Amino acid sequence: MTVNSGPTRPVVLGQNQYGKAENRVVRITRDGATHHIKDLNVSVSLSGDMDEVHYSGSNAHVLPTDSTKNTVYAFAKEHGIESAEQFGIHLARHFVTSQEPIRRARIRIEEYAWDRIEHTGRGAHSFVRSGQETRLTQITYDGSAWEVVSGLTDLTVLNSTDSEFWGFAKDKYTTLPETHDRILATSVTGRWRFGWSDDAQRMPDWNTSYEEAKKHLLQAFAETYSLSLQQTLYQMGARVVEHRGEIDEVRLSLPNKHHFLVDLERFGLKNDDAEGAVYYAADRPYGLIEATLLREGCEARIPVDLTNL
Ligand SMILES: O=c1[nH]c(=O)c2[nH]c(=O)[nH]c2[nH]1
Numbered sequence: 001m002t003v004n005s006g007p008t009r010p011v012v013l014g015q016n017q018y019g020k021a022e023n024r025v026v027r028i029t030r031d032g033a034t035h036h037i038k039d040l041n042v043s044v045s046l047s048g049d050m051d052e053v054h055y056s057g058s059n060a061h062v063l064p065t066d067s068t069k070n071t072v073y074a075f076a077k078e079h080g081i082e083s084a085e086q087f088g089i090h091l092a093r094h095f096v097t098s099q100e101p102i103r104r105a106r107i108r109i110e111e112y113a114w115d116r117i118e119h120t121g122r123g124a125h126s127f128v129r130s131g132q133e134t135r136l137t138q139i140t141y142d143g144s145a146w147e148v149v150s151g152l153t154d155l156t157v158l159n160s161t162d163s164e165f166w167g168f169a170k171d172k173y174t175t176l177p178e179t180h181d182r183i184l185a186t187s188v189t190g191r192w193r194f195g196w197s198d199d200a201q202r203m204p205d206w207n208t209s210y211e212e213a214k215k216h217l218l219q220a221f222a223e224t225y226s227l228s229l230q231q232t233l234y235q236m237g238a239r240v241v242e243h244r245g246e247i248d249e250v251r252l253s254l255p256n257k258h259h260f261l262v263d264l265e266r267f268g269l270k271n272d273d274a275e276g277a278v279y280y281a282a283d284r285p286y287g288l289i290e291a292t293l294l295r296e297g298c299e300a301r302i303p304v305d306l307t308n309l
Contacts, residue, residue: 013054017106019044020065023072027081034124038081041110042088044068046095048103061101068095083206084109085148088139096143104142111135135210136191138309145198149302149309150210151191157218158185158257163226183259183279184226188217191302191309192240193249204246213247216240229256229289237293248298253306256287 021043029036046068052058071094081087088107095105112134114127133155140147166178192213196204220239226232237250259279264271271278292300303309 017045017047020069039112043108045106049101084137085206092141107139148194153189155188185257186254189253192247195248248295251292251302253290
């Protein structure tokens with residue numbers, strides 16, 4: 001066995017992290033015959049003084065990923081899951097404060113929503129997975145500062161009118177007709193960063209904050225008479241920052257889910273609004289409109305590419 005250690009190395013270790021990804025944890029709490037469900041997918045990523053395990057294979061600083069998985073389940077049992085954010089904060093604090101070599105913990109959580117099935121039978125313990133968005137959060141803790149970035153993905157919305165797109169720049173390749181009435185549809189992926197960064201500051205109410213941020217995104221989408229998806233995006237993100245003092249930065253990624261009027265003239269059919277218009281819902285290619293909205297004076301810290309988050 002070759003032990004690659006010593007002061008000079010031809011290849012130096014760069015950024016590294018490790019942990020157990022995608023721990024699926026479901027917690028049921030019982031309130032008499034009424035049950036409540038929390039359904040999370042939790043990924044733990046730890047970093048710190050981990051040179052030796054990479055260079056020589058010494059595992060002395062390595063808390064096994066298996067232990068991090070067990071911690072997720074034990075914490076769900078012992079402390080409950082009040083919100084994804086609270087649960088992630090608990091885990092991150094535990095790893096950084098209980099293992100000296102671990103200097104930074106990043107906890108990513110996806111939360112799947114369940115609705116109750118309304119029925120006339122016994123008890124309230126039947127659920128149907130909600131088809132709407134997935135709630136997301138990422139907690140990062142380095143022993144002193146916290147960063148909490150929450151958000152959602154797959155929130156699909158559509159306005160069947162009050163959307164125009166005209167007056168755009170044109171070149172010799174432009175064929176798009178100008179329109180004064182079109183469908184505007186998108187599937188919202190968004191992240192928002194909280195101003196909260198240390199224990200001493202009052203912590204936001206994570207669940208209220210999430211519900212309110214989502215409500216503002218939806219209302220802004222519905223209430224904006226749109227001249228472009230870019231304008232709608234700005235209104236959506238700005239509304240969250242304006243109404244939610246705990247949120248300093250919002251990043252939105254909005255695919256333009258194009259709906260094209262089908263040409264039915266070949267069949268002698270006039271395809272217009274009068275008798276109900278028929279559209280072809282194209283899934284690709286799609287315009288992709290992305291931007292960050294920042295509270296004045298705040299720093300942009302959410303990565304530009306949300307697929308890296
Ligand atoms: O809202 C839009 N923004 C664009 O930038 C764009 N480009 C395009 O072809 N259609 C649209 N729609």
